[in-house]
Amino acid sequence: MSEGERAEELTDLVENNDLTGIRLWLAEHRPYEIADELSRMAGGEAIIPFRLLDKDRELEVFEELDPSQQQAILLGLRDSAFHEILEEMDPDDRARLIGEAPAKIATRALAGLSPAERKMTAALLGYPEDAVGRFMTPETVILHRDLTVHRALEVVRARGADAETIYTLPVVSDGRRLVGTVTLGDLVVSEDDRLLKDIVDVFAPRVGASESAEDAARLMQEANLVSLAVVDSEDRFVGLLTFDDALEVIEAADSEDMARQSGASPVGDHYVSVSVLRLVGARSVWLMLLIVAATLTVNVMQAFEATLEEVTALAMFVPMLIGTGGNVGAQSATAIVRALAVGEVRVRDLPRVIWKEARVGLLLGVMLAGLALAIGSLLVGFAVAAVVACSVVAVCTWAAVIGSAMPLLARKVGVDPAVVSSPMVATLVDATGLIIYFSIARLVLGI
Structure with missing residues (x-):
């Protein structure tokens, strides 16, 4: 059965108030599947199947939901069930x-x-x-560096049931100062009489609790970590960031970047359950800003009105030119936003990035200029086609430079690089590209 049919089946069961059918459906599906279907429903509808869940599965499904959907579920629960779920949740x-x-x-x-x-x-x-302290778990098994392996395993057995994870174990000295970490596998294969200080990984990465959760999650991804130790300002252990929470952080960050790159504000909730008005609100502000910015293009056209009147054939290639420049700029901006997100480039790499993207834009421009020259010569003659070809080279180079520089400059001044990506870059390149185009036309055609 496809996902669409499965969702429609549960929705039909809820609409028909078929409690027996809902119970059977819930029994046949995994917690994450149930959570996904509940996310597609309005809060009032979702509470019906949620109340029919077995007690041992209720919390699993609840923790799979987004916070907004969790809030809607909680509002529909009696006080006893409300507090019971919250008490059992991970901190x-x-x-x-x-x-x-x-x-x-x-x-x-x-x-x-x-x-x-x-x-x-x-x-x-x-x-x-947005700090890693909000996403870490304080429910861990902490081991002192002077313990033997045998004693450490006894501590893990005694306290492990109350911990969120035991696969990565923090090792501390006096005052809970973090020495490093040891994996459960290391403990299992080590001799019983060995001291933890002899097997602890003192080079294991750690982050401060007030540091960015996204940066911490990216570090885990880069270092292939199951968990990441979190410390306070005095290097005392306070918790672990686990891989499941790190994945959620990365997913949320990537979703936000994708929304901003398309010229919209992130919504955050499941698309199906989001109202039309919320979607309009998320997109309208950016569209209004972009349409105001696009008036630059109109002003440029007015400034070069005399040039267009003298050589009307130039107007034929305006859409192609600004479209090509916008596409090249958007490609560069997207590449740099992604590289910034995963740590491949930093603000100090700005000169290197601009130099590389300028050469990329130049080579792309030369390739596209050859095509433009051939097509233009057939349509309007060689002179105007030469203007178009030269403009394509210049605009592509310029667009690549702008597209690569703006995200880095935004990061430098503390603005989310995704905010100044594709739509903003394309709008700026449109206006400046026309200036380049008409300036080259005046120079080549002598008008």
Whole structure:
């Protein structure tokens, strides 16, 4: 059965209030599949199948949902079920939910937690919204560097059930200062009488709790880590960023970049469940800004109106020229935004990046100019075709430079590089490309 048929089946069951059918459907599907289908429904509809879940699967499904969908589910639950779910959630997942929830839900959620869970949640909420401290888990098994392997394994067995992960184990000295990490596999294969300080990986990467969660997740991706140790300003261990949370951070960051590169604000929620008005709001602001910026192109056309009147054939190639320049600029901008995101380039690489992209744009321009010269010669004659060909070379080179420089300059001044990517670059290249085009026409044609 396809995903579309599966979703339609559950929706039909909910609409028909077929409780028996819903229970059977839920029993046949995995938690992540159930969560995906619930995300496609309005909050009022989703609460019906959620309430019919078995207790042992309820939390699994709930933690797979986005925070906004979790909020909608919570609003439909009685106080006892509301507090039971929040109490059983992992602290990092709970902190993100409460951090994004309206004040009314957040207050109600914190008030119902046990003192221990409330303390952990409050500690995580104390970090900035995009900091790794919001995404780490404090529920870990901490080992002292002077323990033997045998004793360390006993500690893991005794405390492991309450930890979110035991595959990466932090090793600390006095005062919880992080020495390094040891994997569960290292413990299992080591001699019982060996000390942890002899097998600990002191070079294991670590990050500060206030550092960017995206940077930490990218580091895990680059270093192939299952978990990443997180420390405070005094190098004391405070938690682990696990790979599942790192994947969510990267997915959210990539989704945000894709939205901004297309000239829209990120929505964040499941597309199917997002209202039309929210989609309009996410896209309209950027479109209004871009249409205002596009008036530069109109002003350039007015400034060179006399040139167009004298050689009307030049107007035929304006759409092709600005379209080509916009495409080249968008390609460069997209490549650099992606390279910045994964750490392949840095702001200090600006001169190298511009030099490389300028040569790329030049070679692309030469290739496209040959095609433009051949087509233009057949349509309007060699003289105008030569103007178009020379303009293509210049515009492609210029567009590649602009497209590569703007994201790096944006990062330097603290602006998200994706904000100044494809649409913004294309709009700027349109206006400046016309100036280049008409300037070359005046020079070559002597007008």
